[in-house]
Amino acid sequence: xxxxxxxxxxxxxxxxxxxxxxxxxxxxxxxxxxxxxxxxxxxxxxxxxxxxxxxxxxxxxxxxxxxxxxxxxxxxxxxxxxxxxxxxxxxxxxxxxxxxxxxxxxxxxxxxxxxxxxxxxxxxxxxxxxxxxxxxxxxxxxxxxxxxxxxxxxxxxxxxxxxxxxxxxxxxxxxxxxxxxxxxxxxxxxxxxxxxxxxxxxxxxxxxxxxxxxxxxxxxxxxxxxxxxxxxxxxxxxxxxxxxxxxxxxxxxxxxxxxxxxxxxxxxxxxxxxxxxxxxxxxxxxxxxxxxxxxxxxxxxxxxxxxxxxxxxxxxxxxxxxxxxxxxxxxxxxxxxxxxxxxxxxxxxxxxxxxxxxxxxxxxxxxxxxxxxxxxxxxxxxxxxxxxxxxxxxxxxxxxxxxxxxxxxxxxxxxxxxxxxxxxxxxxxxxxxxxxxxxxxxxxxxxxxxxxxxxxxxxxxxxxxxxxxxxxxxxxxxxxxxxxxxxxxxxxxxxx
Amino acid sequence: xxxxxxxxxxxxxxxxxxxxxxxxxxxxxxxxxxxxxxxxxxxxxxxxxxxxxxxxxxxxxxxxxxxxxxxxxxxxxxxxxxxxxxxxxxxxxxxxxxxxxxxxxxxxxxxxxxxxxxxxxxxxxxxxxxxxxxxxxxxxxxxxxxxxxxxxxxxxxxxxxxxxxxxxxxxxxxxxxxxxxxxxxxxxxxxxxxxxxxxxxxxxxxxxxxxxxxxxxxxxxxxxxxxxxxxxxxxxxxxxxxxxxxxxxxxxxxxxxxxxxxxxxxxxxxxxxxxxxxxxxxxxxxxxxxxxxxxxxxxxxxxxxxxxxxxxxx
Numbered sequence: 001x002x003x004x005x006x007x008x009x010x011x012x013x014x015x016x017x018x019x020x021x022x023x024x025x026x027x028x029x030x031x032x033x034x035x036x037x038x039x040x041x042x043x044x045x046x047x048x049x050x051x052x053x054x055x056x057x058x059x060x061x062x063x064x065x066x067x068x069x070x071x072x073x074x075x076x077x078x079x080x081x082x083x084x085x086x087x088x089x090x091x092x093x094x095x096x097x098x099x100x101x102x103x104x105x106x107x108x109x110x111x112x113x114x115x116x117x118x119x120x121x122x123x124x125x126x127x128x129x130x131x132x133x134x135x136x137x138x139x140x141x142x143x144x145x146x147x148x149x150x151x152x153x154x155x156x157x158x159x160x161x162x163x164x165x166x167x168x169x170x171x172x173x174x175x176x177x178x179x180x181x182x183x184x185x186x187x188x189x190x191x192x193x194x195x196x197x198x199x200x201x202x203x204x205x206x207x208x209x210x211x212x213x214x215x216x217x218x219x220x221x222x223x224x225x226x227x228x229x230x231x232x233x234x235x236x237x238x239x240x241x242x243x244x245x246x247x248x249x250x251x252x253x254x255x256x257x258x259x260x261x262x263x264x265x266x267x268x269x270x271x272x273x274x275x276x277x278x279x280x281x282x283x284x285x286x287x288x289x290x291x292x293x294x295x296x297x298x299x300x301x302x303x304x305x306x307x308x309x310x311x312x313x314x315x316x317x318x319x320x321x322x323x324x325x326x327x328x329x330x331x332x333x334x335x336x337x338x339x340x341x342x343x344x345x346x347x348x349x350x351x352x353x354x355x356x357x358x359x360x361x362x363x364x365x366x367x368x369x370x371x372x373x374x375x376x377x378x379x380x381x382x383x384x385x386x387x388x389x390x391x392x393x394x395x396x397x398x399x400x401x402x403x404x405x406x407x408x409x410x411x412x413x414x415x416x417x418x419x420x421x422x423x424x425x426x427x428x429x430x431x432x433x434x435x436x437x438x439x440x441x442x443x444x445x446x447x448x449x450x451x452x453x454x455x456x457x458x459x460x461x462x463x464x465x466x467x468x469x470x471x472x473x474x475x476x477x478x479x480x481x482x483x484x485x486x487x488x489x490x491x492x493x494x495x496x
Numbered sequence: 497x498x499x500x501x502x503x504x505x506x507x508x509x510x511x512x513x514x515x516x517x518x519x520x521x522x523x524x525x526x527x528x529x530x531x532x533x534x535x536x537x538x539x540x541x542x543x544x545x546x547x548x549x550x551x552x553x554x555x556x557x558x559x560x561x562x563x564x565x566x567x568x569x570x571x572x573x574x575x576x577x578x579x580x581x582x583x584x585x586x587x588x589x590x591x592x593x594x595x596x597x598x599x600x601x602x603x604x605x606x607x608x609x610x611x612x613x614x615x616x617x618x619x620x621x622x623x624x625x626x627x628x629x630x631x632x633x634x635x636x637x638x639x640x641x642x643x644x645x646x647x648x649x650x651x652x653x654x655x656x657x658x659x660x661x662x663x664x665x666x667x668x669x670x671x672x673x674x675x676x677x678x679x680x681x682x683x684x685x686x687x688x689x690x691x692x693x694x695x696x697x698x699x700x701x702x703x704x705x706x707x708x709x710x711x712x713x714x715x716x717x718x719x720x721x722x723x724x725x726x727x728x729x730x731x732x733x734x735x736x737x738x739x740x741x742x743x744x745x746x747x748x749x750x751x752x753x754x755x756x757x758x759x760x761x762x763x764x765x766x767x768x769x770x771x772x773x774x775x776x777x778x779x780x781x782x783x784x785x786x787x788x789x790x791x792x793x794x795x796x797x798x799x800x801x802x803x804x805x806x807x808x809x810x
Contacts, residue, residue: 343697
């Protein structure tokens with residue numbers, strides 16, 4: 001293999017933040033027309049490295065070569081001029097502007113005084129067709145497009161700037177199955193056109209499907225680069241965390257007891273006629289495509305959304321929770337899917353976040369006992385091995401995994417007897433995932449009835465005693481632990 | 497390098513409101529020998545009693561991520577209504593105060609209900625209430641001031657009775673400090689401004705709390721208006737125009753964020769005093785009103801710039 005010509009070469013990049021070393025001597029070599037996966041746990045330095053490439057951060061030392069020429073890259077514009085573009089998880093699109101306007105946002109009038117709308121639309125159309133998305137109307141507003149289509153628009157926007165190096169940062173985190181397939185076809189097409197792609201993802205399946213090379217970072221250092229075809233998941237995870245994959249899902253020794261929750265014919269909006277039950281110590285999975293109604297079912301149950309009809313029996317008693325307060329009062333908790341938007345007060349202290357759902361525990365006549373609160377928070381967090389400096393630090397000072405633990409601690413602090421975990425490990429790295437699984441197992445072992453909503457097949461298969469699959473707002477099937485395979489789940493999820 | 501150096505810098509940033517206050521105080525004392533006189537200090541205190549009540553109400557609204565533009569008008573309403581009741585309806589002044597506060601509470605509840613249940617933006621709901629309350633105040637007074645007898649409402653600003661308005665204001669400050677630091681209510685108010693959805697999903701009835709902060713703001717605004725009426729022995733529908741902006745400015749100088757979730761009772765009061773000192777010293781030095789506004793604006797910019805530095809650090 002000829003290795004002399006690289007599209008991008010980053011050599012010995014080092015970066016400090018204050019006294020903390022974020023990157024030490026990290027190197028990365030990307031060939032023209034390849035998909036190069038970049039992996040590592042959260043905090044390994046992937047984002048920092050990409051921010052240096054995009055000019056958002058300035059490196060302390062090290063060199064960057066593009067097509068063999070050394071480039072400076074000290075601000076975002078320089079990086080853009082060199083043909084580097086990054087597709088972030090949160091898109092940089094203006095939701096109220098049309099697709100065409102967004103794609104050509106920085107050259108709407110192409111240097112003339114007035115905008116030639118017709119030409120603009122045609123150009124946009126051409127770009128979209130080139131990627132195989134002729135069905136996107138350049139006149140629709142971006143805000144009304146699905147997330148996947150927005151991503152396509154974002155990609156088009158980068159391509160009109162002649163991007164030669166395209167970085168995808170966790171692009172599939174918010175996409176559905178079919179959307180992911182479409183995205184992959186686009187990425188593969190770009191690769192054939194000679195664009196170099198750096199692909200960051202926690203999902204190993206995707207990396208093996210797409211990439212030719214994989215570079216691994218760990219704790220801000222460069223572990224190595226391997227050829228994808230010569231490697232397997234097992235060895236890759238070992239390389240990332242220095243740990244065996246079989247340890248990913250720790251064993252659980254829970255005794256399954258009495259039925260805790262029984263839902264009969266629940267209807268709420270798109271959710272139709274959903275019935276299920278879960279026992280103490282049991283971990284029940286909810287699988288299905290994004291948008292199948294899993295989250296909606298649980299929110300209606302929890303009182304966060306309106307129920308249309310149906311019966312809920314909780315600890316042998318019929319309940320009708322009109323709002324989350326009533327559900328929590330009876331010790332039913334829900335860990336929402338979007339940690340940042342729904343789960344945490346990011347700019348408030350860890351202490352405040354932990355006790356938000358159980359203020360009555362630490363107050364007398366409305367007055368907070370600060371001392372006992374602190375003790376209580378420390379105890380609760382210690383019980384789930386959360387890493388933090390001080391209970392007074394803001395929640396957003398923590399890594400994703402530990403943030404999720406804080407969100408989770410809230411329900412443990414409130415002594416919940418039945419907890420719904422909606423995508424409990426989204427955006428959490430491999431090591432922290434296992435930690436969260438341990439917490440869930442622990443809860444089950446202590447007799448808590450657990451419901452996990454997850455789109456990640458390995459997680460559902462590795463964690464659940466029983467799985468219900470939803471499709472179009474209805475339960476389309478049930479799979480028992482012995483029969484749990486990806487195939488069985490997909491069949492019910494897709495309705496084939 | 498040395499750890500001490502870093503700390504001093506951080507203290508400067510962290511406590512910028514106090515530092516500005518102390519610096520201003522010293523400058524005032526140097527510029528005018530009348531500044532430190534007992535009479536002047538007492539005047540500042542009496543003058544600020546009303547506005548500080550308003551600042552406290554505003555702060556809690558701002559903590560939830562909202563804003564209450566109606567406070568200036570509600571002050572005028574409180575002033576007019578109390579004077580009207582005392583002069584034309586022979587109501588004892590104590591009762592007049594209570595009625596005025598109740599009307600302020602109702603006005604705030606309406607604003608809060610529009611925000612919490614009808615999903616109005618705080619700006620819009622309180623803008624409407626601002627117009628309504630101002631109109632009501634002018635209707636009550638018929639557009640001209642209502643002069644009160646000397647021994648009614650003005651008793652609450654008298655030395656012989658131990659300056660009741662100072663005692664009341666001080667008590668309110670203490671209560672607010674305790675609410676913010678030591679109660680679940682204060683905790684929830686801050687949490688609302690951080691992430692209202694997360695708070696709701698944590699089992700807290702957010703709407704009730706939202707209504708309550710506007711209701712309290714309205715009630716305290718009316719009380720502030722009564723204080724001003726007491727000092728002038730006159731009820732008027734045209735007082736306190738723009739007071740809402742001064743109250744917002746005080747909160748912001750005191751480190752509050754209009755995005756919600758950040759702010760402190762004590763520092764907001766310091767913010768109010770910073771604005772008060774600026775006016776006071778310029779009045780003592782016979783500087784006309786317009787340059788005062790310019791300097792006020794500059795102080796706001798400096799305070800917020802300093803806070804941005806702190807935010808970036810986080």
